[in-house]
Amino acid sequence: MLLSALSHFSRLSAILKKVMINQFAEKKDICLIGGGHSHIIAIKQLGMQPPSSNIRISLICNDQFILYSGMLPGLISGHYLPQDCYIDLQKLCNQAKITFIQDEVERIDLLSKQIYCNLHTRFSYDLMSINIGSQPMLLDIKGASRYGCPIKPLKQFLPNWLKWLHAAQSTNEPKHIVIIGGGAASIEILLAIHYKLSHTNLPHVNFSLICAHPSILNSYNQRIKQYFDDYLNKLGINVITGKRVTAINQHKLVIDNDMTLDYDFVVWATNASAQPWVAKSGLKCDPSGFILVDQFLRSVSHTDVFAVGDCANFIHTPLVKNGVYAVRQGPILANNLIAASHNRSLLAFKPQKYFLSLLATGDRHAVASLGPLHAHGKWIWLWKNYIDRTFIEQFNQ
Numbered sequence: 001m002l003l004s005a006l007s008h009f010s011r012l013s014a015i016l017k018k019v020m021i022n023q024f025a026e027k028k029d030i031c032l033i034g035g036g037h038s039h040i041i042a043i044k045q046l047g048m049q050p051p052s053s054n055i056r057i058s059l060i061c062n063d064q065f066i067l068y069s070g071m072l073p074g075l076i077s078g079h080y081l082p083q084d085c086y087i088d089l090q091k092l093c094n095q096a097k098i099t100f101i102q103d104e105v106e107r108i109d110l111l112s113k114q115i116y117c118n119l120h121t122r123f124s125y126d127l128m129s130i131n132i133g134s135q136p137m138l139l140d141i142k143g144a145s146r147y148g149c150p151i152k153p154l155k156q157f158l159p160n161w162l163k164w165l166h167a168a169q170s171t172n173e174p175k176h177i178v179i180i181g182g183g184a185a186s187i188e189i190l191l192a193i194h195y196k197l198s199h200t201n202l203p204h205v206n207f208s209l210i211c212a213h214p215s216i217l218n219s220y221n222q223r224i225k226q227y228f229d230d231y232l233n234k235l236g237i238n239v240i241t242g243k244r245v246t247a248i249n250q251h252k253l254v255i256d257n258d259m260t261l262d263y264d265f266v267v268w269a270t271n272a273s274a275q276p277w278v279a280k281s282g283l284k285c286d287p288s289g290f291i292l293v294d295q296f297l298r299s300v301s302h303t304d305v306f307a308v309g310d311c312a313n314f315i316h317t318p319l320v321k322n323g324v325y326a327v328r329q330g331p332i333l334a335n336n337l338i339a340a341s342h343n344r345s346l347l348a349f350k351p352q353k354y355f356l357s358l359l360a361t362g363d364r365h366a367v368a369s370l371g372p373l374h375a376h377g378k379w380i381w382l383w384k385n386y387i388d389r390t391f392i393e394q395f396n397q
């Protein structure tokens with residue numbers, strides 16, 4: 001009898017001790033910077049499997065409503081309404097009991113573990129994750145920071161495009177639209193604009209695509225390249241390959257320092273570049289300023305910092321910058337942030353060799369690419385539409 005009472009008492013005191021420890025244990029702050037693909041997936045997961053009460057999570061992003069890049073071409077073409085393509089970060093964070101802070105991070109101090117923002121003063125962190133994407137590289141093109149529209153940030157590109165379109169519709173003059181890039185995003189945007197303008201009352205519009213590589217869609221298989229070469233040719237689009245834009249002024253582009261081209265609207269969709277404050281903070285980065293991370297998505301120089309998506313460079317297998325890898329990193333990141341805050345072992349991210357790319361061609365038609373495989377048709381667009389809508393709906397329910 002006495003023994004059983006004693007064992008009950010010791011079990012009760014162990015439970016009480018656990019409760020007390022939890023209650024008085026120091027709170028750990030996990031700060032997520034940027035509302036990129038990996039973070040929204042991680043937030044969704046953390047909402048479904050809430051961490052213990054001594055972990056406080058916040059998301060700092062410069063925008064509350066984020067435009068899903070996969071649906072931007074369809075939005076420009078007119079297949080989607082704006083409300084189909086946005087994710088409300090405030091709502092997503094509320095559901096996951098995560099604090100949402102709308103602000104732009106400008107600097108981090110890795111020694112004192114402080115994050116400095118544009119509007120609010122600063123935030124402390126115990127663990128931090130960075131998912132701030134990338135932007136077209138414009139530094140080496142004279143005048144590019146003043147003229148033309150970078151494709152990213154998307155929140156700036158869309159209003160710039162709509163403003164130009166509105167102004168162009170009030171004149172009767174022919175126009176010349178130039179896209180500078182040659183990767184998948186540049187071609188999807190070019191074809192979306194082409195489709196949109198062929199369904200408006202604008203008079204004749206010419207299109208050029210300037211690509212620094214010898215061929216467009218450099219990282220894709222030969223059949224995809226050939227398909228788009230033929231398709232752009234059929235639409236009468238002037239494709240200039242193996243040439244680099246070196247300068248721009250209000251009306252002209254300079255190509256390879258010797259040839260000029262008049263333009264009315266320019267889209268910059270050049271190679272990805274990183275935000276300069278990241279490398280300046282002291283985080284170990286590659287020569288382009290992307291954060292070097294190990295297989296656990298953790299900075300190779302600072303174990304309390306994780307980085308995912310376009311702003312990270314995965315040292316084990318350099319990855320193409322796309323949404324597919326960023327999305328796949330989300331669940332691993334969610335697990336590792338919680339595991340790291342409890343000093344538990346981390347999961348490794350194992351990127352797949354081939355990833356599926358579905359490229360919209362402006363009309364309700366798309367092309368699929370998976371490693372060496374390729375297919376095209378209206379059904380691919382329906383498939384892409386289903387995937388994109390399902391992706392976005394999981395955040396907006």
Ligand SMILES: Cc1cc2nc3c(=O)[nH]c(=O)nc-3n(C[C@H](O)[C@H](O)[C@H](O)COP(=O)(O)OP(=O)(O)OC[C@H]3O[C@@H](n4cnc5c(N)ncnc54)[C@H](O)[C@@H]3O)c2cc1C
Pocket residue numbers: 033034035036037038039060061062063066069070072073103104105106131132133134151152153185188189275308309310311321322323324325326358
């Ligand atoms: C038109 C277009 C179509 C595309 N289509 C596809 C596709 O179909 N499939 C595919 O796999 N990839 C596609 N991509 C590529 C894809 O968009 C990127 O690879 C992907 O967005 C990378 O996501 P991310 O998670 O790194 O960051 P992003 O999705 O770029 O998000 C970064 C976030 O961080 C925020 N942010 C940035 N800086 C700061 C700061 N300093 N402080 C606070 N917040 C900040 C931004 O507002 C943004 O919310 C497309 C790209 C474009 C441009």
